């Protein structure tokens with residue numbers, strides 16, 4: 001098996017762990033461990049920590065080192081330097097909202113399984129050409145939602161998507177019912193207010209509710 005095929009297989013296995021991949025924005029690294037423990041306790045092991053805050057890499061390091069059962073990934077990877085830094089911090093998968101040639105070249109040179117983003121048939125075809133069968137569909141709700149993803153499945157039946165962007169409990173099932181959806185991503189499992197209040201049991205309850213989607 002080629003390196004990219006085996007990394008895509010690892011992505012498939014990660015997306016199969018639960019119906020939802022929480023997209024997490026960590027303002028303070030000290031929240032990371034209890035937050036990840038709450039998600040894992042609720043049945044959600046794969047967690048995407050976005051590189052949108054200065055605390056993100058430290059949060060990834062802490063979760064990787066301290067949270068048993070967590071599969072911590074990195075999100076919002078925009079360049080090769082970030083990909084390398086997140087891999088060094090212990091991220092076990094990486095996600096981007098889109099893809100660039102530079103980033104795909106970098107991903108070819110790194111062991112970390114990579115989930116690039118696509119929003120159109122042409123973007124998905126470009127990724128397929130490079131060996132990607134799994135991709136993030138972003139921003140899902142704004143580019144046609146579940147009906148658009150269903151339509152992409154006609155000409156591109158071998159592709160599997162993690163749909164993200166505007167998805168929450170109310171519409172997640174529309175996506176999860178599609179044969180080309182491996183999982184959905186979303187920030188609704190970790191509301192800002194719950195994190196600020198260190199209300200980890202609320203986050204665990206949201207995780208449980210998400211697991212029950214499938």
Ligand code: 3PG
Nearest residue numbers: 023164165166167186187
């Ligand atoms: C992402 O990076 O995947 C999105 O910001 C998450 O989208 P959501 O906040 O609409 O769930």
